Amino acid sequence: xxxxxxxxxxxxxxxxxxxxxxxxxxxxxxxxxxxxxxxxxxxxxxxxxxxxxxxxxxxxxxxxxxxxxxxxxxxxxxxxxxxxxxxxxxxxxxxxxxxxxxxxxxxxxxxxxxxxxxxxxxxxxxxxxxxxxxxxxxxxxxxxxxxxxxxxxxxxxxxxxxxxxxxxxx
Amino acid sequence: xxxxxxxxxxxxxxxxxxxxxxxxxxxxxxxxxxxxxxxxxxxxxxxxxxxxxxxxxxxxxxxxxxxxxxxxxxxxxxxxxxxxxxxxxxxxxxxxxxxxxxxxxxxxxxxxxxxxxxxxxxxxxxxxxxxxxxxxxxxxxxxxxxxxxxxxxxxxxxxxxxxxxxxxxxxxxxxxxxxxxxxxxxxxxxxxxxxxxxxxxxxxxxxxxxxxxxxxxxxxxxxxxxxxxxxxxxxxxxxxxxxxxxxxxxxxxxxxxxxxxxxxxxxxxxxxxxxxxxxxxxxxxxxxxxxxxxxxxxxxxxxxxxxxxxxxxxxxxxxxxxxxxxxxxxxxxxxxxxxxxxxxxxxxxxxxxxxxxxxxxxxxxxxxxxxxxxxxxxxxxxxxxxxxxxxxxxxxxxxxxxxxxxxxxxxxxxxxxxxxxxxxxxxxxxxxxxxxxxxxxxxxxxxxxxxxxxxxxxxxxxxxxxxxxxxxxxxxxxxxxxxxxxxxxxxxxxxxxxxxxxxxxxxxxxxxxxxxxxxxxxxxxxxxxxxxxxxxxxxxxxxxxxxxxxxxxxxxxxxxxxxxxxxxxxxxxxxxxxxxxxxxxxxxxxxxxxxxxxxxxxxxxxxxxxxxxxxxxxxxxxxxxxxxxxxxxxxxxxxxxxxxxxxxxxxxxxxxxxxxxxxxxxxxxxxxxxxxxxxxxxxxxxxxxxxxxxxxxxxxxxxxxxxxxxxxxxxxxxxxxxxxxxxxxxxxxxxxxxxxxxxxxxxxxxxxxxxxxxxx
Numbered sequence: 001x002x003x004x005x006x007x008x009x010x011x012x013x014x015x016x017x018x019x020x021x022x023x024x025x026x027x028x029x030x031x032x033x034x035x036x037x038x039x040x041x042x043x044x045x046x047x048x049x050x051x052x053x054x055x056x057x058x059x060x061x062x063x064x065x066x067x068x069x070x071x072x073x074x075x076x077x078x079x080x081x082x083x084x085x086x087x088x089x090x091x092x093x094x095x096x097x098x099x100x101x102x103x104x105x106x107x108x109x110x111x112x113x114x115x116x117x118x119x120x121x122x123x124x125x126x127x128x129x130x131x132x133x134x135x136x137x138x139x140x141x142x143x144x145x146x147x148x149x150x151x152x153x154x155x156x157x158x159x160x161x162x163x164x165x166x167x168x169x170x
Numbered sequence: 171x172x173x174x175x176x177x178x179x180x181x182x183x184x185x186x187x188x189x190x191x192x193x194x195x196x197x198x199x200x201x202x203x204x205x206x207x208x209x210x211x212x213x214x215x216x217x218x219x220x221x222x223x224x225x226x227x228x229x230x231x232x233x234x235x236x237x238x239x240x241x242x243x244x245x246x247x248x249x250x251x252x253x254x255x256x257x258x259x260x261x262x263x264x265x266x267x268x269x270x271x272x273x274x275x276x277x278x279x280x281x282x283x284x285x286x287x288x289x290x291x292x293x294x295x296x297x298x299x300x301x302x303x304x305x306x307x308x309x310x311x312x313x314x315x316x317x318x319x320x321x322x323x324x325x326x327x328x329x330x331x332x333x334x335x336x337x338x339x340x341x342x343x344x345x346x347x348x349x350x351x352x353x354x355x356x357x358x359x360x361x362x363x364x365x366x367x368x369x370x371x372x373x374x375x376x377x378x379x380x381x382x383x384x385x386x387x388x389x390x391x392x393x394x395x396x397x398x399x400x401x402x403x404x405x406x407x408x409x410x411x412x413x414x415x416x417x418x419x420x421x422x423x424x425x426x427x428x429x430x431x432x433x434x435x436x437x438x439x440x441x442x443x444x445x446x447x448x449x450x451x452x453x454x455x456x457x458x459x460x461x462x463x464x465x466x467x468x469x470x471x472x473x474x475x476x477x478x479x480x481x482x483x484x485x486x487x488x489x490x491x492x493x494x495x496x497x498x499x500x501x502x503x504x505x506x507x508x509x510x511x512x513x514x515x516x517x518x519x520x521x522x523x524x525x526x527x528x529x530x531x532x533x534x535x536x537x538x539x540x541x542x543x544x545x546x547x548x549x550x551x552x553x554x555x556x557x558x559x560x561x562x563x564x565x566x567x568x569x570x571x572x573x574x575x576x577x578x579x580x581x582x583x584x585x586x587x588x589x590x591x592x593x594x595x596x597x598x599x600x601x602x603x604x605x606x607x608x609x610x611x612x613x614x615x616x617x618x619x620x621x622x623x624x625x626x627x628x629x630x631x632x633x634x635x636x637x638x639x640x641x642x643x644x645x646x647x648x649x650x651x652x653x654x655x656x657x658x659x660x661x662x663x664x665x666x667x668x669x670x671x672x673x674x675x676x677x678x679x680x681x682x683x684x685x686x687x688x689x690x691x692x693x694x695x696x697x698x699x700x701x702x703x704x705x706x707x708x709x710x711x712x713x714x715x716x717x718x719x720x721x722x723x724x725x726x727x728x729x730x731x732x733x734x735x736x737x738x739x740x741x742x743x744x745x746x747x748x749x750x751x752x753x754x755x756x757x758x759x760x761x762x763x764x765x766x767x768x769x770x771x772x773x774x775x776x777x778x779x780x781x782x783x784x785x786x787x788x789x790x791x792x793x794x795x796x797x798x799x800x801x802x803x804x805x806x807x808x809x810x811x812x813x814x815x816x817x818x819x820x821x822x823x824x825x826x827x828x829x830x831x832x833x834x835x836x837x838x839x840x841x842x843x844x845x846x847x848x849x850x851x852x853x854x855x856x857x858x859x860x861x862x863x864x865x866x867x868x869x870x871x872x873x874x875x876x877x878x879x880x881x882x883x884x885x886x887x888x889x890x891x892x893x894x895x896x897x898x899x900x901x902x903x904x905x906x907x908x909x910x911x912x913x914x915x916x917x918x919x920x921x922x923x924x925x926x927x928x929x930x
Contacts, residue, residue, distance in 0.1 A: 032308075035308075042232070047225070049224070049226075051383065053385075054465045055465060058853065061383060088225065089223075089224065090224065092224070093224050102223040102224065109215060109818050109821075109822045111223070112663065113432045113662030114222035114662065115229065140863060144863055146862075147383070147861060148383075148862075149383050149433050149859060150433060151827070151828070151830055151865075153862040154825050154865060155822060155825070
């Protein structure tokens, strides 16, 4: 998991304005200091791809990228993201063309109920961004913080490796 | 079309039910092996894949309606207590709090045999005491802690084996234990007396928590008299029935919707208290209301797989199993029913003398709910280990011993012939794929001197035949695209994709031209997505609806093309007549905006035949005898479920079942603090569901013979079979590896070390 930026100055107790980038667009949100990034994305910005499952950093269903690094958005305060860049699953296919990893998830049937899928995909995106030729072990490490209760794990590994191969060919 | 009343007997979750249903017209002849199917039987990626990988799939949890209020529930901190007084004044004084419901002010609302959803006497830690609605979830969470409750504490019992004792606290006047199942054939008393070898053992399984990633939850909204409820559920029609019973309003005033849902595994079978609370608040407060359980609440109050205590006495005469007696006690918590772990013992193997009893034990804990093959996972854990124990004692290979009792083509319980049973073929494939010939009775050396390797296997019996009622309509648009409307749900099994394949195949369309609309009580009825019955119940009705649409299309085309209908057929989106292809859109386009509506219903199962699914799992494990760690290296899962409609999604189902089974047998155990009745690990930190690191190599094989006696698509269910034999197969492999048997699930390192006598 990536580093979480520190909150630089005293804020609160009331709601404050926070300016950040979400999926490339600058946004400003008015949130209380205790509001998590997850709830801000879902309730304030209407980005419901990231899911709330455990709400305590145990399952990875809320994984998003903060400055390119995967973080549990349920464990990240929105105010800590001021001035930083957040990427969610919705940002991967902005121009309707799917990201390689999204295509691979469909092709390899790497999900069943799909509730953990946005988190799994963001963890894989982070992996493929920093590692052009990941091994199976690299994939296991990248998604070891993402639980899947349906047990789509074997297909998640297959999807990530297949996307990595396709990426290498480009 | 003519309507007929049919009566049918069917099996759901190991129980036999009788159903009366209506069917229309005539059933279709089943697709055989030579039907030349182009779309059914092929591994198509899911039709809703794009929605799921882009985050656009809308789950109930993702619904945020304007002005919506949020509910939090206050739950009992005590396992048994009388609620003497509730004072919500401090909570109501908090800005943003809009209402509180509890036993002294809530309207009557019937729920599962009780008159109210807030009990006078709370019966487990997590029982609902009050509910609070507020503008934000944060406010609701803060405010619910400000509700003051005066409890009178009562004696309780929070453990299965403690509750079974004669001197235990009696939770009802009739005591804690009631008989829930009984079965006998032959004469076990005489059989045990004449047997050459008798083995007796006690097996225990722990409470398993579903932990569906989307917790139970609902959003309710009233528009005048009309109540719309979005619910994460396996049965929209079940939720509608629950709301009708609780709120006493007609079906026409209730609409229940479930588009995407994040797992249920049996626990989301109908309306919950959260559904009724949301609906009552929404009516009282005039705003949409959302009530979702937190992870902790989910693990206290939303169901579980019962812990069991089972004894098995099994006897051999020569090299055959002669008799078996299986007694089982299940912790139902505050549940009103219980699953039967003795089902596999009664019906799986051809054993002449059988006696089984099962008992329901109530405790001061949350109610059980169905969890993927309820009873059968627990029962097979005991049964298939007992068979290995007997095989060891008589010096026989456990697979060879099972073969003698697996060949018969007659159901030992009903005496009826099976429609199709290929269990021996499952054994052959599994043994070859795992390398059964490497198994030695005393295990083998593993990949290091301190590691022992072992092999084990177990068999699977389950129903999954499906049954009526189930209905569907296919709406063929003037441009040649179609919409299937059906009241079933896709709980992650791939229902949308499989049903689209059936429509495309029967109607002659491309898969991409079929849209599937599910999870809406404004459609015709479809059954609960449980019991491995969706494909086998809904699929045949969907095929009939597509066929009805096709016949109407051909009638219309006949008039427009001036060709007799018998000389026309539909193929890949075109009407074909004497070598000439005309696109459907071109034909129907000649008429003003007509939608062809095809209807289909599920016909009853044949009466004189037993419809079952079979399978076998084989496991290769290594055990570190210094640390007790179990490494599952390879699992081979072979299933005999009739026709496989989609091998890609079917294989995923099997892998998922295997992985959930691994959790059951190796890591998953709800821990309860007996002195306080509190669940200590109702979260994803302390309760260990398998991670990607726990997954072995899994080989999936299907027999894939269409069961042409079962229904018109030749398919039976697959949801539950792949979790049933895995725990016993792994337990048998561990016993083979280390030469000591561990009869308690989960088989943790501590239990392995205990068994090896190595614990300091």
